[in-house]
Amino acid sequence: MQTLPVVVFAVCVAIVLKLHTLPTIDIFHVSVSTDITLNELLENDNGKIFDENRLTRLGVGKLIGPESVVEDPDNPGIYYGGTADGRIVILDENSGLVEDFAFTGGRPLGIHVLPDNNSFGDVKIIVAEALYGLIAVNKDGVITILSNIVNSTPIRYANDLDIDFKNNIVYFTDCSGIPPIFDYSVQQWSTMKAALFDIISGYPSGRLLKYDFKTKETTVLLDNIAYANGVALSKDKDFILIAETGRYSIRKLWITGTKSNILFIFL
Numbered sequence: 001m002q003t004l005p006v007v008v009f010a011v012c013v014a015i016v017l018k019l020h021t022l023p024t025i026d027i028f029h030v031s032v033s034t035d036i037t038l039n040e041l042l043e044n045d046n047g048k049i050f051d052e053n054r055l056t057r058l059g060v061g062k063l064i065g066p067e068s069v070v071e072d073p074d075n076p077g078i079y080y081g082g083t084a085d086g087r088i089v090i091l092d093e094n095s096g097l098v099e100d101f102a103f104t105g106g107r108p109l110g111i112h113v114l115p116d117n118n119s120f121g122d123v124k125i126i127v128a129e130a131l132y133g134l135i136a137v138n139k140d141g142v143i144t145i146l147s148n149i150v151n152s153t154p155i156r157y158a159n160d161l162d163i164d165f166k167n168n169i170v171y172f173t174d175c176s177g178i179p180p181i182f183d184y185s186v187q188q189w190s191t192m193k194a195a196l197f198d199i200i201s202g203y204p205s206g207r208l209l210k211y212d213f214k215t216k217e218t219t220v221l222l223d224n225i226a227y228a229n230g231v232a233l234s235k236d237k238d239f240i241l242i243a244e245t246g247r248y249s250i251r252k253l254w255i256t257g258t259k260s261n262i263l264f265i266f267l
Contacts, residue, residue, distance in 0.1 A: 056093060058079065058091045058093060058096070058098075059081075059089070059091050059096075059098045062098045063081070063083050063089065063098065064083050064084045064085045064188070065083055065084030065085075065188075066081045066082070066083050066084075066089075067081065067082050067083075067084075067108075067109055068081060068082055068108075068109060068110050068111040068160075069081035069091070069111075070111050070112065070113045070125075071113070072113050073113060073114075073115045074115055074116050077092065077093035077094050078090060078091070078092060078093070079091040079093065080101065080111055080113050080125055081111065082104075082107070082108025082109060082111055082127065083108070084107065084188050084189075085188055086103055086104050086105050086106055086107065086108070086188075086189075087100055087101075087102075087103055087104075087108075088100075088101045088102040088103070088104065088108050088111070088125070088127065088137065088141075089101055101137070101141050102137045102141040102142075102143055104127070104129050104131075104132060104135065104143065105131075105132075106129050106130055106131030106132050106180070106189055107129065107130040107131060107180055107188075107189045107191055108127045108128075108129050108130075109127070109128045109129070109130050109158065109159050109160060109191070110127065110128035110158075110159060110160035110161045110172070110230075110231075111125055111126075111127050111128075112125060112126050112127075112161060112162070112163050113125050114126065114163075118165065119165065119168055119213075120136070120168065120213060121138075122138045122139055123136045123137070123138055124137055124138055124139045125137045126146070126161060126163065126170060127161075128158040128159050128160055128161045128172050128173070129158055130157055130158055130159065130175075130179075130180045130189065130191050131179065131180060131189060132145055132148055132158075133145060133146070133147050133148030133149075133154075133155040133158050134146040134147040134148070134155070134158055134161070134170060134172055134209075134211055134218075146170075146211055146213075146216075147209070147211045147218040149218075150174075150207075150209055150218040150219065150220055151220060155174045155209070156174065156175075156176065156177055156178065156179040157174060157175040157176045157177075157178065157179055157180060157191070157194060158172060158173070158174055158175075159172070159173045159174070159175045159228065159229055159230075160172065160173050160229065160230045160231045161173075161231060162231050162232055162233040162240070163233070164233060164237050166237065167237075168212065168213035168214050169210060169211070169212055169213070170210070170211040170213065171208065171209070171210055171211075171221070171231055171233055171240055172208075172209050172211065172231065173206065173207070173208055173209070173225075173228035173229060173230070173231050173242065174206060174207040174208075174209055174228060175191075175194075175195070175198065175206050175227055175228050175229065176194060176195070176198040176205050176206050176227055176228075177198075177203070177205035178194045178197050178198045178201070178205070179194060180193075180194045181193045181194055181197075195227060195245070198227050198246065199226070199227055199245065199246045202246075204224045204225055204226040204227075204246060204247075205223075205224070205225075206223075206224075206225035206226065206227050206228030206244070206246075207220055207221075207222065207223045207225060207228060208220070208221045208222040208223075208225065208228060208231065208240065208242055208253065209221065221240075221253065221255070222242070222251075222253055222263065225242065225244050225246075225251075226244050226245070226246025226247045227244065227245040227246040228242060228243075228244065229242075229243035229244070229245045230242075230243040231243070237255075237256070238254065238255065238256045238257055239252055239253060239254045239255060239256075239259075240252070240253045240255060241266055249265055249266075249267060250265075250266045250267040251263060251265065251266060252265070252266035
């Protein structure tokens, strides 16, 4: 009696596969030199193997899945970071204290700490919040959503950002059309599971977005990215590097000059 549902399901799958062509990701073929050994990567300028005792550990036992820990440009030794349980915390390198600064309820990922004298008003940090898009947090820890939709499509998985302070522009990535998945076993949002589903699916749904702080408008600079991950703006603000995890590559997008809107394979 249980064979009928199985047969019906199999027929439905066959029909879908017949009528729908699944997208695939073209993987770039790269060769990596193995001439450099692990020890060479760990050696410092004096030829000594890197000593982990030179590291300073912050917030040991007080943080769950910290990501994007960034130093305050106006307060050396003070760091802001996001955690897997939805907190944005302040870490004091000197005292070892960890304080809650804000609570997003989602998964704060990429963070930029703004200097006190900036053109963004009383904004202290800007965050790529996986669930809620691009958000700003003022000096009192009050959260404002800057952008969570573009072209009538929700920003489902904001990941990283970089800022052009001169023009008040924020460039950020929307990893995937697959949002983070709530893990009931730990009562936290899992970005890792969403990342795995995205890459395994072979469907390039990531985007590079641009938010204009003056006009409050969000535009899509690049789409069909196979898991849009880290983003970095060049020193001269003329191009952007985007880590495309699903294609094992780094893309380079020119945003000014005669090469504007031209996309290259950087690595």
